[in-house]
Amino acid sequence: MDFAFDAHTEELRAKLLAFMDEYVYPAEAVAHEERARLASPWETPPVVEELKAEAKRQGLWNLFLPDAEYGAGLTNLQYAPLAEITGRSPQLAPTATNCAAPDTGNMEVLAQFGNDEQRKRWLEPLLAGEIRSAFAMTEPEVASSDATNITTHIRRDGDEYVINGRKWYISGAMDPRCEIFIVMGKTDPDGPDIRRQQSMVLVPRDTPGVRVVRAMQVFGYEDHYHGGHAEVVFEDARVPVSNLIGEEGGGFAIAQARLGPGRIHHCMRLIGMAERAIELMCRRAVSRTAFGKALAQQGVVQNWIADARVAVEQLRLLVLKTAWMMDTVGNRGAHTEIQAIKIATPRTVVSILDRAIQLHGAGGVSQDFPLAELYAGARTLMLADGPDEVHQRSLARRELKKYL
Template sequence: MDFAFDARTEELRARLLAFMDEYVYPAEQVAHEQRARLASPWENPPVVEELKTEARRQGLWNLFLPDAEYGAGLTNLQYAPLAEITGRSPQLAPTATNCAAPDTGNMEVLAQFGDERQKKQWLQPLLAGEIRSAFAMTEPEVASSDATNITTHIERASDGTDEYVITGRKWYISGAMHPDCQIFIVMGKTDPDGPDIRRQQSMVLVPRDTPGVTVERAMQVFGYEDHYHGGHAEVVFDHARVPVSNLIGEEGGGFAIAQARLGPGRIHHCMRLIGMAERAIELMCRRAVSRTAFGKALAQQGVVQNWIADARVQVEQLRLLVLKTAWLMDTVGNKGAHTEIQAIKIATPRTVVGILDRAIQLHGAGGVSQDFPLAELYAGARTLMLADGPDEVHQRSLARRELKKYL
């Protein structure tokens, strides 16, 4: 087994690490100060646009897309260490490199399932970082961990026009608050009474300015509004009408498209989470050697040493599992890597939450303050125990697959 990165990965890692040191980390405080002066909290601070320009100039752009026609043409295994690096500054680095969710998943959907008109109208400006997008699946009135529960209706217009009429309520729709968000990918039911519950759903493109689309409010996550990712909104579709040509793929194909979208999204989250854990370990070590309590440095306290050692072991374990999953996705496809994708989705957020929790504890009051990134990182990591399917759903599926061998 060869654990070394290939030459292209090493070259991109070196460039990305330098970009983080020279541009991203210094911009964190600048962005915070600039945001306080913006007319709208959802606008990008000017420094974010500067970072995007510089990243694109350096060729650190659309790294997540394996299709060389649209992105960098990297495999999952090549992208994994790069996504980890951007995870060290999740508020800035993914956006700066045009690798931020939910745009990444939406670009993957359009690249894989969109027709030429849809690609020209929506994929191209997303690839260029000119617009943002949102993915509307989760609903407040049903247990959306089971995607077959969704109740939003996508019906053919009854007046003879070649249109769909969309009615429903969605929430935690990431990116929807951003002023540059111009397009929603909406999942709803076109055949609610169909015999196959996984063929009842479809996905359609709904421009944000469509009459009947109302972004009602921003949803908070542990009190944070997640401005850098365009927020998370509650959105109402009240008889919103779009052309039938806005259908992505075929009617009844929405569930399959969602599964195709979520596989890469799950591993991308896990890659970035490892970067978050590395940032936490770095902050723990710096804090431990710089603070004294009860007559000796925190770094000399046995419990602190145990925290740091355990965190290092856990991160190394997670990284190997994520890299194995990336390799499998590249060699046998997402379906063949299904077990491993579920395993990393269960293990990574849970473990990183624990590391961040100990880092917060080590920082005392500073750990829960705005002066360190730990509280916001914790909120993001804890949310990923719910996003893209809660842990329990993945555990249930994984256990069934294991038990099937013995039945």
């Protein structure tokens, strides 16, 4: 295994680091001020569009997409350190570079499974950053950690599908630029194979019968920069059969293909969050005095910082190994490693952010520092893309199988 960055990755890292210093970090306060003056909290602050234009001009655009026809053509191992850098400002940097979820996963689905017409209608404007999208799978009435539980019904009626169901925490759906939903539901609810009951269909937001009910909060945050998280109801919403992605019964397999790269993206961005937390801890520790000496001289603070550095180095190596395996043996071959990073990374980064908040005292839970919002995002990723316990269950079964 060789995790050294190649020349192309180093070039992109240098450009991205400079872009963060020169444009993104200064824009954080500006975006906050601009949002307060907007007519709707779901509108995009002008500075975000300026960041997108600059990122596109510098070639820091669609870095996540491995398909060279549509994206940057980077491997998982090449993209991973770039995702880490954008994770240092998760509210702005992923959107600025058109590498923000859920659009990334939706673009991957359309690039890999969509037909020519679907790519032309939806993928191209997403790649250009002209529209946003949402992925509608999670439901409030069932344990959606088991995707076979979903109850949304997709019934064929002649040349149309009729969709009925209720979804929630549908990321991006509050953004007025969100024009398309990828909806996962059951086309064959009584089929003998529970993993062949589901399908995915494209549902334009303006389809009659699609109703965005409310914005969902995450630890009190509404995640405006990511287009929010909505509860959405589908009531006899009709779309053409041609809006089916792939084949009937292929929804579960498409979802699994979508989630593999997404977990790499999430975990590397989490490491970026942890790096920013360590930086903030160190700056705070050398600038504040308590009980007659700098916080940096307090043994407990030194332990927190040292432990955080060790943990981040361990996590980064594990995630890079996973990225390398995905590139060399595929998602299936890297299944154990993908689950391992999904378990280890969020919980470790939550712990680091918790210490950083503690070190900042009241400031740590305030809006004057990014730590509280970073904590909310990291803690949520112990649930998103499958809760930790589901991955632990699967990973343990794979380990035990060797001895049975």
